Amino acid sequence: MKLLRSTMFAVVLVFISIMIVSAADFKVYPGAKVDEKLTKEANDFGAKAAAGSKMAFPKVTIYTTGDTYEKVYSFYKGVGKEYQMPNVSGTKNKLPSGKELKSSFFIFDGAKDLMSSKLYAKIQRPYIGIDMKEGPDLTYIIVSEKK
Numbered sequence: 173m174k175l176l177r178s179t180m181f182a183v184v185l186v187f188i189s190i191m192i193v194s195a196a197d198f199k200v201y202p203g204a205k206v207d208e209k210l211t212k213e214a215n216d217f218g219a220k221a222a223a224g225s226k227m228a229f230p231k232v233t234i235y236t237t238g239d240t241y242e243k244v245y246s247f248y249k250g251v252g253k254e255y256q257m258p259n260v261s262g263t264k265n266k267l268p269s270g271k272e273l274k275s276s277f278f279i280f281d282g283a284k285d286l287m288s289s290k291l292y293a294k295i296q297r298p299y300i301g302i303d304m305k306e307g308p309d310l311t312y313i314i315v316s317e318k319k
Contacts, residue, residue, distance in 0.1 A: 198280045198291055199251050201244055201313055204235035210299070210307075214314075217302050230316035234299075237311050241274040241297040244311045248295055252278030255286060269306055271298060290318045 211234045218229030237244060248254075255277040265273040275296040283289035294314040299307035 197251065198293065198315060200235060201237055201239070201247050203239070204237040204244075204313055207234045207236045207312075210234040210236075210301070210312075213302055228318065230318045233315045233317075235313040235315070236299075237313070239311055241295065241311050244295050244297075244313065245274075245276055248276075248278045248293065248313075252280045252293070253282070255279050255289075255292070267298075267300075267306055271306070271309075273298070273300070292316055 211232060214232040214234060218232065221227075222229045257277065267273050273296070275294055277286060277292060277294050279286070279289045279292045281289055281291045283292075286292055293316070295311065296314065297311040298309050299312040301307055
């Protein structure tokens with residue numbers, strides 16, 4: 173009986189370990205809140221773009237925080253793997269308002285790039301909406317999940 177319990181315990185531990193290792197490790201930035209309106213707009217846009225297409229769009233959740241881009245970037249640098257877009261230099265992007273657009277990508281599922289990732293996020297300040305208008309001066313965490 174004792175051997176059976178030990179064996180079952182070992183099997184359960186192995187199973188839990190496999191689940192933890194294979195599970196995506198996205199964490200919401202402390203204090204960030206879901207922006208329901210932007211999340212809905214992004215998902216509605218993705219659904220329309222995917223209609224009649226064989227291309228699947230990821231489910232998007234958009235979080236906002238008043239914390240600086242640098243503070244949010246530092247948090248995700250410790251949680252995910254930063255992904256550098258190919259052929260994109262480190263130049264600064266200036267918006268028509270004169271503000272600098274800052275953005276970075278982080279992969280949370282161990283994938284080698286965004287195309288193969290099932291869970292990644294873009295950290296951006298400020299947000300540029302689907303209508304190409306600049307959002308409020310907040311830091312945005314745009315999480316993309318593929319099934």
